[in-house]
Amino acid sequence: MNDFDYLRATALDEASTLAKTPGTMFLAGGTTLIDLAKCGVERPGTLVDITRLPDLSAVTVDEAGATIGALATMSRVAVDAAVTERYPAVSEALLLAASAQLRNMATIGGNLMQRTRCAYFRDPAGYPACNKRMPGSGCSALENVTRDHAILGTSDQCIALYPGDLSVALTALGATVRTTSREIPIARFFVEPGDRPDRETVLERGEIVTAVHVPASAAAANSTYLKVRDRQSYEFAAASAAVGLELEEDGRTIRDIRVALGGVATVPWRAEAVEAALRGRRLGETTIREASRAAVEGARSWYANGYKIELACRVVARAIMEVGGIK
Amino acid sequence: MASLRSMELEINGAQYALTIEPRVTLLDALRENLGLTGTKKGCDQGQCGACTVHVDGERVLACLTLAVQAEGRSIRTIEGLASKDDTLDAVQQAFIEEDAFQCGYCTPGQIMSAVACIREGHAGSDAEIREFMAGNLCRCGAYNGIVAAVRKAAQRIQGAAA
Numbered sequence: 434m435n436d437f438d439y440l441r442a443t444a445l446d447e448a449s450t451l452a453k454t455p456g457t458m459f460l461a462g463g464t465t466l467i468d469l470a471k472c473g474v475e476r477p478g479t480l481v482d483i484t485r486l487p488d489l490s491a492v493t494v495d496e497a498g499a500t501i502g503a504l505a506t507m508s509r510v511a512v513d514a515a516v517t518e519r520y521p522a523v524s525e526a527l528l529l530a531a532s533a534q535l536r537n538m539a540t541i542g543g544n545l546m547q548r549t550r551c552a553y554f555r556d557p558a559g560y561p562a563c564n565k566r567m568p569g570s571g572c573s574a575l576e577n578v579t580r581d582h583a584i585l586g587t588s589d590q591c592i593a594l595y596p597g598d599l600s601v602a603l604t605a606l607g608a609t610v611r612t613t614s615r616e617i618p619i620a621r622f623f624v625e626p627g628d629r630p631d632r633e634t635v636l637e638r639g640e641i642v643t644a645v646h647v648p649a650s651a652a653a654a655n656s657t658y659l660k661v662r663d664r665q666s667y668e669f670a671a672a673s674a675a676v677g678l679e680l681e682e683d684g685r686t687i688r689d690i691r692v693a694l695g696g697v698a699t700v701p702w703r704a705e706a707v708e709a710a711l712r713g714r715r716l717g718e719t720t721i722r723e724a725s726r727a728a729v730e731g732a733r734s735w736y737a738n739g740y741k742i743e744l745a746c747r748v749v750a751r752a753i754m755e756v757g758g759i760k
Numbered sequence: 761m762a763s764l765r766s767m768e769l770e771i772n773g774a775q776y777a778l779t780i781e782p783r784v785t786l787l788d789a790l791r792e793n794l795g796l797t798g799t800k801k802g803c804d805q806g807q808c809g810a811c812t813v814h815v816d817g818e819r820v821l822a823c824l825t826l827a828v829q830a831e832g833r834s835i836r837t838i839e840g841l842a843s844k845d846d847t848l849d850a851v852q853q854a855f856i857e858e859d860a861f862q863c864g865y866c867t868p869g870q871i872m873s874a875v876a877c878i879r880e881g882h883a884g885s886d887a888e889i890r891e892f893m894a895g896n897l898c899r900c901g902a903y904n905g906i907v908a909a910v911r912k913a914a915q916r917i918q919g920a921a922a
């Protein structure tokens with residue numbers, strides 16, 4: 434790990450101003466940042482510890498929605514009674530992520546900002562070429578093992594996966610990211626790699642995520658997060674889906690449906706085509722399975738990750754059937 | 761070079777003064793600067809749980825925590841688990857009885873994690889124990905003994921509390 438200075442911020446605007454200096458980064462739970470500093474991927478000059486800033490860790494749930502402070506830990510939010518009841522997909526996505534120790538450390542703001550687990554990205558000494566670390570240097574993944582890489586939202590510069598779970602649930606439920614200067618719909622918060630894979634979110638230097646707001650809806654209250662992975666626990670998703678569903682009074686016609694995918698794309702991936710194919714339709718396994726094919730529209734696989742195309746469709750279908758009460 | 765930083769850490773109820781670079785992790789501070797080598801370094805990357813300690817009563821990974829972040833917090837390590845007269849904690853005792861280790865390298869982390877797991881109320885069934893202990897890997901594969909030990913300790917602690 435490179436040598437760095439450490440400052441502990443006591444006020445939000447102070448932290449924001451400090452971090453305008455190039456090389457300065459915010460430190461929250463440290464579970465991404467310290468890890469990547471040890472890998473030699475992040476080389477901060479100064480860390481501004483924001484964990485002791487006041488008023489950023491509250492979780493408030495009212496009729497309009499849930500407001501989750503950026504410094505609330507994953508473990509705290511996961512067991513919040515109101516979140517669990519009205520936003521089950523959020524709670525489930527958190528509980529299925531990482532480990533108990535990591536969830537105690539990791540914050541909601543840091544969670545959104547977690548970086549890819551691409552093995553080549555994480556190993557600068559072994560693989561100098563990585564467009565995400567150094568634009569223009571090439572991509573080491575393309576001619577190597579791509580089993581854990583993305584099939585959606587890729588570019589010829591980078592096929593790295595966004596590995597997080599929470600953001601997938603937040604994307605399905607149409608959350609907003611609040612920062613020190615604005616409110617950003619989550620669909621616009623993350624950016625696909627394109628020709629600038631180093632740029633992963635629209636956050637500007639010095640801008641701090643202060644909270645995430647999830648609007649209340651019937652679909653949010655009847656939602657789930659399904660995560661399929663190589664081992665039963667403590668593993669990133671091979672494919673995952675967050676689904677929220679609201680039915681008409683008849684109990685079988687779909688009024689509102691929200692679908693987002695994880696473990697398959699460069700950013701949390703809203704599957705609007707699946708939603709459109711199902712809105713107004715009757716719940717039924719065949720209808721759901723057919724509609725779920727639309728989840729992978731435009732998908733492109735690289736050798737070893739082709740399995741994700743079929744897996745994603747099945748995970749989406751199973752998640753919809755689960756919230757729809759179809760066994 | 762970054763300047764050295766003086767700090768006090770409260771570990772197992774005692775105050776320790778040290779002057780270190782801000783980049784020093786809590787794990788390295790414990791082991792290299794303070795001679796508290798009960799906490800183990802496995803992966804040093806947040807993946808194995810060998811370095812599990814409690815900060816303000818919650819289990820965390822010392823390898824991804826900077827020592828300076830723990831300033832003003834209350835830290836507990838495996839050395840601080842037994843009582844002053846050396847009576848073992850219920851979890852330590854159950855690990856011995858259930859033979860919950862082979863080489864023992866992962867054990868301090870397993871035990872610190874298990875103490876918190878039981879306190880959180882996540883030791884209600886074997887499945888729950890497996891899920892909430894998933895962050896602690898054991899290269900020797902002593903998992904069956906570990907689950908049995910956590911179950912036994914949880915029953916004793918809950919029995920004592922009831």
Ligand SMILES: Cc1cc2nc3c(=O)[nH]c(=O)nc-3n(C[C@H](O)[C@H](O)[C@H](O)COP(=O)(O)OP(=O)(O)OC[C@H]3O[C@@H](n4cnc5c(N)ncnc54)[C@H](O)[C@@H]3O)c2cc1C
Binds near residue numbers: 462468532542
């Ligand atoms: C072994 C392991 C397994 C994991 N498994 C999973 C998993 O299964 N699913 C999953 O979703 N995640 C998983 N994670 C990732 C984990 O959830 C993230 O590392 C964590 O949520 C990051 O939060 P943090 O507070 O520790 O962030 P930090 O590491 O402190 O920060 C991460 C980044 O965000 C920036 N940042 C932090 N807070 C803010 C803010 N408020 N405003 C602006 N910028 C900010 C920092 O500058 C840094 O660049 C795993 C991590 C590890 C190490």
Ligand code: SF4
Binds near residue numbers: 565592
């Ligand atoms: S996939 Fe992206 S992150 Fe991975 S090596 Fe290629 S450019 Fe780097």
Ligand code: FES
Binds near residue numbers: 800804807812822
């Ligand atoms: S040494 Fe900290 S998790 Fe492995």
Ligand code: FES
Binds near residue numbers: 860898899
């Ligand atoms: S007893 Fe050897 S690693 Fe667990």
